[in-house]
Amino acid sequence: MSAVTPLADHYAGVFADLRKALPGRQLPWLEAIRERGMAAFTELGFPTTRNEQWKYTNVRQLTKHTFAPAHGAVRSTLSSGLDQSWLPDLKTHRLAFIDGQYAPELSAPQGLPDGVKLSPLSLALQQSPELLEEHLAHYAHGGANGFAALNEAFMQEGAVLQLADGAVLETPVHLVFVATEHAQPVWQTLRNLIVAGANSQAAVIETYVSAGKSVYLTNTVSETVLGQGARLHHYKLQEEGLEAFHVATHQVHQGRDSDFESHSLSAGARLARNDLNVGLAAEGANCRLYGLYIGGGRQHVDNHTRIDHREPHGTSRELYKGVLGGRARAVFNGQVYVHPHAQRSDAEQSNNNLLLSGDAEVDTKPQLEIYADDVKCSHGATVGQLDENMLYYLRTRGIDEAHARALLTYGFAHDVVERIPLAPIRENVERLLMAQLPHADALDDELVGELT
């Protein structure tokens, strides 16, 4: 830990300079959270590979830089290449953030039904501080690691979505986080909160994109609280630039009979780390977690998930798939924890990895910790390349090798993609998948059409 002391000092200095400018300084409880976060960071520093949770993810590339908080962004630099990321074919309530600041001119949250409130964090801190005091930083654990601690200290902007009991939001909420070009490495510290009342329903999409090519760090934490019988579909589309570092935590707290479905796509960033933690905190809660990670070049993508079965009759399903080419390295760690008394828990977890090149690497670690006896838990993990028999079969049917490889790779990933219920998102994910596939140009619509 002593090696990080200069960095810790640096960020403590930044914190002292910046804290007056951070939102919510009039709220003593928030000040306390920020101080707690800074203290935790001073103690923890950035994680090292000696930490079991970071065994396969070395953040040395990241800690070589000292990041400054991003502000004063130049908004005109948003390039047109991001069009698809804005999901133009999908009607949404949109909040856009540029370099960690709310961008009202790019947002369109209008038309929300009664009982639904959607606002940027800075505004919510002024308008409904009681709600935030009750929930903010109550679920995600700032002491989990140095990034989570920094997020507590520096949380700057993000979205707050509140659904009253019984509120049903038909149109999805789309949160777009754009990072722009900077001369110096910068960071954006984002914090989202979703509070869904009893029997409410909504879908939330988080999109992370870059509008430039410079080095920056996205440090984002989302917290989701689902009341009794609430239903939430959550999408996370991470398509940041190849110089970006992306560290994210999503903490979900589920009430009785609530239902949570997550779709996570990780395609961008030089180093991406996602922590998705779901607490089934009351009887009969269900969750389904789906993930697809695609890596090429020198990308490093790390997905950590943890599902806590705390009470009886919880069900969890998890499927994560990875496609790795180039010198990419993927890490998967899926933990299922069944607490004592959480009888009749039912958990299934699966992780499959496809290696496309000789230099790609996968480290996977599914994990079960079970302290109750009347449970059904299973997990499976595989790592391999394309099946020679399948390739042979396709070739005997007159499909050339490039086609066959592309088709099989596509088919491998499709298993996860097809579970996305919203068509425009599915198409966007397919577009990102195709961009990473070797021989993707060999795949014509007709073939793919037959497959789907």
Next chain:
Amino acid sequence: MAADNQEVAEIVKREYEHGFYTEVDADTVPPGLNEDVIRLISKKKNEPQFMLDWRLKAYRHWLTMRPPNWAKLQIAPIDYQAISYYSAPRSKADGPKSLDEVDPKLLETYEKLGIPLHERAALAGVAVDAVFDSVSVATTFKDKLAKEGIIFCAFSEAVQDHPALIEQYLGSVVPYGDNYFAALNSAVFTDGSFVFIPKGVRCPMELSTYFRINAANTGQFERTLIIAEDQAYVSYLEGCTAPMRDENQLHAAVVELVALEGAEIKYSTVQNWYPGDEEGRGGIYNFVTKRGECRGNDSKISWTQVETGSAITWKYPSCILRGDNSVGAFYSVALSNLCQQADTGTKMIHLGKNTRSTIVSKGISAGRGQNAYRGLVQIGRGADDARNYTQCDSLLMGDRCGAHTFPYMEVKNPTAKVEHEASTSKISEDQLFYCRSRGLSDEDAVSMIVNGFCKQVFRELPMEFAVEAQKLLSVSLEGAVG
């Protein structure tokens, strides 16, 4: 089946059967660990200089290390200065030439254990190198083996008679600095077994050693080294029981296997050391480092273990698959009842091309037992077409126990195929109902289902061991049923 179960029911009511203690006048060094103690051990064993140097290197390295704390185990601090590191039965000095000359008290001990040495050895065709405390006292069938050129003797004897082999192979699979307990073992080990199978020889019988911990406060530090030269084959059996005792006893053994080209080593263990009482008092600490290296092409090493005893088990029999086309296997049944904790598994390190490994692990948790599978499958960059299949299943009996799996898979070669499957469940009401409707009692039904659950592993054990293992399992599950 029915007869078996009646017996089980009777055994269940008993206290730990093997809990007795024979008073043998032991030549024991006072507790404590320092370089002088190590020099004393080496001198008492009349070891060549290279052994002493190696021990001291290990000891000095050990001083710089800290005990591992990553396992899912709660270990009370161990006072290494409170352990006596050398204890040899007095009668060793006279050097028994045959079974008749062995201290009758020792023989009595074996009788109580239900393993009459000579009878069993003769009937089962098993050569027994019996370890009583830390010194081997009786070795049988030595002549028969010697005719084949096989060396099977106590480690200390091998140091005297075959120092060149020891110097060449000792620590070549488990280096002295490998881990905390291996380093400690390297510094202070007193005896163990040594097996050498020369080129092209198929060992005509199962080799077997019965370990037994006796004198109070004597940790046992065995060292086993098995070398199979080109095209050789050996099957080695290791089984253990221990007397009842209040204090925790440390057992830190090291086993090294070397398989050269085309060789095969099969290593089977039945471990039934004292697990402690229902409150978790006493019991053996079983911290073992076992590793085999498939050094030559086409070689094969398989580990089979049935772990029912010990208060704490920390054990990961591993295979380094260095030769092309080499094969590693790990079959395990681990049971934790009472307050037992087991953190066990394996490592399969694939380095050669076309290497294959299979892992089948069955964990049973009952009472307040905690059972963890921890395994690593590593495919190196050069290990083209490597293949691994892992299956680990857990069975839970009772709501205060725990079952955990921590499989690590590190794949650096795209041609590898690595599969892992795990499941956790309890015995289903349907299964029990079916058995009961066929007239089986609850206890019989559970015993039958548990044996079925472990069958895949038992099948890998040599016949005599398979029977013993099934019995052990039933006895160890006492009170867990219902």
